[in-house]
Amino acid sequence: MENNHLMRTSLYAGGTSPVKMIQAGFYNEDCLVYDLEDSVSAGEKDAARFLVYNAVKYQRPAGKYILIRVNGIYSRELDEDLEAAVRAQPDAIRIPKVEYAEEVQRIDEKVTAIEKKAGLPLGGVKFWCNIESYLGVLNAQQIATSSPRVVAMALGAEDFTASMSAQRTKPGWEIFYARNAILMACRAAGISAQDAVFSDINDPDGLQKDLEMTRTLGFDGKTCVHPRQIDAVNACFTPSPKEIRNAQRVLEALEEAARNHTGVCVLDGGMVDKPMEIRAKTTLAKAVAAGIKVGGEQR
Amino acid sequence: MIVNSLGRELPEKIGDYVVRPYQGAYATPAPESPVATKRTMGHRIPGDTKLLPDLKAAIQASGLKDGMTISFHHAFREGDLLIGQVLTAIRALGIKGLKFAPSAVVNIKNPSIAEFVLDGTIDRIEASGIRGELGDAALAGKVKNPVILRTHGARPRAIEAGELTIDVAFIAASAADDYGNCTGLVGPNACGSLGYAFVDAHNAGCVVVVTDNLVDYPCCPVSISQQYVDYVVKVDQIGDPEKIGKGAARLTKNPRDLMIAERTADLIAASRRFKEGFSFQTGAGAIAIATTKYLADRMRERGVKASFALGGIPAAIIDMYDEGLVRVVECSQSFDAVAARAIFDRPGVVEIDNADYANAYSKGGFLNREDFGVLGALEVDTDFNVNILTGSSGEMMGGLGGGPDVAGGAAISIVTIPIIRGRTPSIVKRVFTLCTPGETVAAVVTEAGIALNPRHKIYAELKEDLEKTSLKLVTIEELQQLCEKLTGVPKPIKTTDRVACIVEYRDGTVIDVIREIKK
Amino acid sequence: MELKKPAMAGTTESSDVMITLRPNPEGGIVIDLKSDVKALFGDAIEKTIREVLGDFDVRDALVNVVDKGALDFVIRARMQCAICRAAEIEYDWSREDENGK
Numbered sequence: 001m002e003n004n005h006l007m008r009t010s011l012y013a014g015g016t017s018p019v020k021m022i023q024a025g026f027y028n029e030d031c032l033v034y035d036l037e038d039s040v041s042a043g044e045k046d047a048a049r050f051l052v053y054n055a056v057k058y059q060r061p062a063g064k065y066i067l068i069r070v071n072g073i074y075s076r077e078l079d080e081d082l083e084a085a086v087r088a089q090p091d092a093i094r095i096p097k098v099e100y101a102e103e104v105q106r107i108d109e110k111v112t113a114i115e116k117k118a119g120l121p122l123g124g125v126k127f128w129c130n131i132e133s134y135l136g137v138l139n140a141q142q143i144a145t146s147s148p149r150v151v152a153m154a155l156g157a158e159d160f161t162a163s164m165s166a167q168r169t170k171p172g173w174e175i176f177y178a179r180n181a182i183l184m185a186c187r188a189a190g191i192s193a194q195d196a197v198f199s200d201i202n203d204p205d206g207l208q209k210d211l212e213m214t215r216t217l218g219f220d221g222k223t224c225v226h227p228r229q230i231d232a233v234n235a236c237f238t239p240s241p242k243e244i245r246n247a248q249r250v251l252e253a254l255e256e257a258a259r260n261h262t263g264v265c266v267l268d269g270g271m272v273d274k275p276m277e278i279r280a281k282t283t284l285a286k287a288v289a290a291g292i293k294v295g296g297e298q299r
Numbered sequence: 300m301i302v303n304s305l306g307r308e309l310p311e312k313i314g315d316y317v318v319r320p321y322q323g324a325y326a327t328p329a330p331e332s333p334v335a336t337k338r339t340m341g342h343r344i345p346g347d348t349k350l351l352p353d354l355k356a357a358i359q360a361s362g363l364k365d366g367m368t369i370s371f372h373h374a375f376r377e378g379d380l381l382i383g384q385v386l387t388a389i390r391a392l393g394i395k396g397l398k399f400a401p402s403a404v405v406n407i408k409n410p411s412i413a414e415f416v417l418d419g420t421i422d423r424i425e426a427s428g429i430r431g432e433l434g435d436a437a438l439a440g441k442v443k444n445p446v447i448l449r450t451h452g453a454r455p456r457a458i459e460a461g462e463l464t465i466d467v468a469f470i471a472a473s474a475a476d477d478y479g480n481c482t483g484l485v486g487p488n489a490c491g492s493l494g495y496a497f498v499d500a501h502n503a504g505c506v507v508v509v510t511d512n513l514v515d516y517p518c519c520p521v522s523i524s525q526q527y528v529d530y531v532v533k534v535d536q537i538g539d540p541e542k543i544g545k546g547a548a549r550l551t552k553n554p555r556d557l558m559i560a561e562r563t564a565d566l567i568a569a570s571r572r573f574k575e576g577f578s579f580q581t582g583a584g585a586i587a588i589a590t591t592k593y594l595a596d597r598m599r600e601r602g603v604k605a606s607f608a609l610g611g612i613p614a615a616i617i618d619m620y621d622e623g624l625v626r627v628v629e630c631s632q633s634f635d636a637v638a639a640r641a642i643f644d645r646p647g648v649v650e651i652d653n654a655d656y657a658n659a660y661s662k663g664g665f666l667n668r669e670d671f672g673v674l675g676a677l678e679v680d681t682d683f684n685v686n687i688l689t690g691s692s693g694e695m696m697g698g699l700g701g702g703p704d705v706a707g708g709a710a711i712s713i714v715t716i717p718i719i720r721g722r723t724p725s726i727v728k729r730v731f732t733l734c735t736p737g738e739t740v741a742a743v744v745t746e747a748g749i750a751l752n753p754r755h756k757i758y759a760e761l762k763e764d765l766e767k768t769s770l771k772l773v774t775i776e777e778l779q780q781l782c783e784k785l786t787g788v789p790k791p792i793k794t795t796d797r798v799a800c801i802v803e804y805r806d807g808t809v810i811d812v813i814r815e816i817k818k
Numbered sequence: 819m820e821l822k823k824p825a826m827a828g829t830t831e832s833s834d835v836m837i838t839l840r841p842n843p844e845g846g847i848v849i850d851l852k853s854d855v856k857a858l859f860g861d862a863i864e865k866t867i868r869e870v871l872g873d874f875d876v877r878d879a880l881v882n883v884v885d886k887g888a889l890d891f892v893i894r895a896r897m898q899c900a901i902c903r904a905a906e907i908e909y910d911w912s913r914e915d916e917n918g919k
Binding site: 723 | 832833854855856857858859860861862886887888889890
Binding site: 022227292 | 554557718785
């Protein structure tokens with residue numbers, strides 16, 4: 001992945017509440033999404049646009065990956081949203097309910113035109129695509145490669161299950177295929193895969209179980225619906241001290257095997273193969289990115 | 300003009316008050332002379348009664364005259380109904396020019412204290428803080444003599460040094476017998492610990508106990524003994540139970556406050572002093588209660604129990620005691636009904652004299668043994684000085700309370716504060732009113748990170764302990780710059796030369812003054 | 819630019835500002851400011867309000883401001899929104915390019 005900013009957690013801040021927008025800058029989420037879409041009522045779309053533009057332009061929180069979620073592709077707000085959002089110069093624009101690669105390409109063209117008009121570096125602002133329907137899932141591969149701006153795809157589970165006439169449950173079997181389809185499309189395109197929210201903020205155990213799935217499947221990050229989920233989700237994507245130690249042992253064993261010119265590397269009675277080596281390096285890279293002192297004393 | 304060691308300019312004299320400028324948190328030794336008192340021996344023949352029919356009779360019997368000093372304690376907080384009744388009776392008797400010296404000033408309304416100041420019943424005030432109407436009146440120049448503000452610990456010191464002499468102390472009690480044995484631990488309007496009343500009971504010229512719950516002799520339990528009491532009066536109501544302190548405060552839902560609280564608990568848990576037998580205090584505000592809960596979680600996780608918790612006690616700490624996480628709870632004040640009633644039936648929950656909690660000038664009290672003290676603040680500056688008295692526009696908002704005492708005594712004092720409140724910056728270059736000297740503040744915890752004070756005596760140790768964690772450490776200058784970037788630079792508040800309030804430190808020196816606001 | 823009708827933007831939530839704009843038939847800009855931080859930031863708030871009115875070349879307006887501790891960018895955003903609503907225009911975002919920050 002070319003973008004080396006951590007993307008373990010995203011938090012939305014509705015473009016209607018200044019106090020929430022300001023406070024959102026202080027939590028531990030990696031990515032902050034200022035929202036012009038679902039959290040803003042029809043009558044306040046204009047107000048939200050001004051608020052979000054000025055927030056990102058004049059009081060952008062340091063050290064965070066900043067996104068602006070614009071209104072839907074076919075909405076009447078989209079064009080003006082883009083005029084404001086591109087000029088605010090966030091890291092990325094988050095596009096809701098993407099179903100076809102052509103939709104992304106159309107928006108890419110509009111954004112490029114605005115960048116030109118405004119004298120901004122072409123291709124500077126990236127896209128995150130929210131996949132929220134079965135068509136989006138079916139077209140995930142094409143959407144993931146539709147534009148060089150696309151750096152992440154995220155599953156919007158609530159709308160997806162509605163589009164399927166399915167029921168949204170905590171175990172999440174109804175989104176199992178969608179999760180994997182998006183993951184595979186992201187891997188094929190070399191972009192970040194973001195998991196759906198766990199919406200019950202009063203069920204920390206339920207969140208942990210959901211995070212087990214998120215992690216085992218291989219997601220790079222997850223959207224949080226409330227600040228109190230942030231630490232748990234960050235921790236999910238941060239290797240534990242045990243995992244770090246194991247990863248270090250794998251790499252040390254490989255180094256020693258190389259030094260002694262032994263053909264096969266063995267650790268704990270098992271062979272160390274290439275996938276293990278890749279996993280170990282990824283684990284250490286994640287740890288370092290999360291600010292953990294690797295190779296030193298842990299807490 | 301003189302300048303104290305913190306750079307605050309002070310007049311040499313304010314009226315007849317001679318200013319002794321602050322020179323350092325531990326600069327003043329104890330006086331060698333014995334403590335002063337206005338208590339006289341007394342002599343009662345068996346058969347004499349102390350019970351008088353009403354407040355008017357008690358005031359007359361006390362010999363209260365113009366210009367004398369009266370005192371009250373604040374254990375009933377916002378629910379106090381005694382102060383208003385006594386002042387009303389005093390005014391009806393035509394007594395004027397009194398010095399009003401409560402242990403704090405809660406914001407009573409109806410009647411408001413300001414009334415009695417404006418009509419001349421009261422012409423001097425010495426307290427821990429003045430708020431609302433009274434505060435505004437003082438800053439507008441309507442209180443003739445400057446108000447002297449003292450910390451919880453400084454008040455008993457001043458009394459024993461003879462600087463504050465109390466002629467008549469009115470002690471509200473939720474249960475009392477007709478000979479003066481009284482307490483706040485039981486009764487329909489129980490307020491809990493009477494910690495702030497002890498020094499008055501022991502040293503006032505005349506002590507009047509007032510209750511709405513006269514019990515059979517002898518009252519048991521007893522907090523203040525009959526041997527100190529001159530008169531007893533029964534009134535219809537001593538306090539408003541709704542306002543004295545209801546049920547336990549609910550845990551805040553504000554994610555910002557929860558984050559600050561959790562960081563504070565993490566800081567404590569990361570310190571090497573967080574081990575079996577450690578001691579702490581937290582307080583009553585939203586962040587304090589949340590900190591208490593997170594601290595309890597860490598104690599459970601690590602199997603660490605505290606030897607004692609100290610000071611003003613909320614239900615959250617009683618819960619910890621019940622769970623076996625704290626061996627002894629030393630209460631100088633009870634913040635809610637749960638804490639109020641806990642002293643009576645839990646052997647390890649104990650009422651203590653406020654002086655034992657906070658007075659730096661005794662033979663050694665609890666604060667000298669405390670490991671962690673968590674404090675609130677209105678403003679902190681880049682020297683770690685704390686303001687807990689005046690708000691952003693210079694208005695009187697808080698009270699000194701025990702903050703400066705805790706910072707001066709506890710090993711590690713932690714100030715918890717959000718970096719901005721609305722558009723008001725909390726971390727500034729220079730606090731408007733200096734209450735707690737920076738040298739006694741070890742750490743400031745905000746949602747934007749933790750700043751450690753390099754000039755604090757525990758700095759090196761705390762820094763070493765915290766660097767092992769992933770807690771975000773920043774400098775206080777970075778926090779101040781962040782505040783300024785968010786809010787912009789505020790216009791300085793203009794004051795006149797007239798001093799409205801004198802802010803004393805624990806040792807009676809003047810740490811700052813509050814001047815009237817220019818209109 | 820002329821304001822065509824009264825318009826409001828913002829709320830009275832903490833850290834927000836509620837701005838009500840009305841055309842001023844008598845001409846000129848009249849600002850009525852209520853704020854808890856008037857002593858500290860009253861001048862700064864007024865400055866921002868006049869600046870934004872200037873950006874839109876609005877010369878005649880009655881501006882009623884109820885501030886609950888809004889940061890500068892919020893005041894700016896609410897003013898821009900209120901002016902567009904009162905003048906019944908859509909904002910030309912390419913104006914931001916000229917100011918070039």
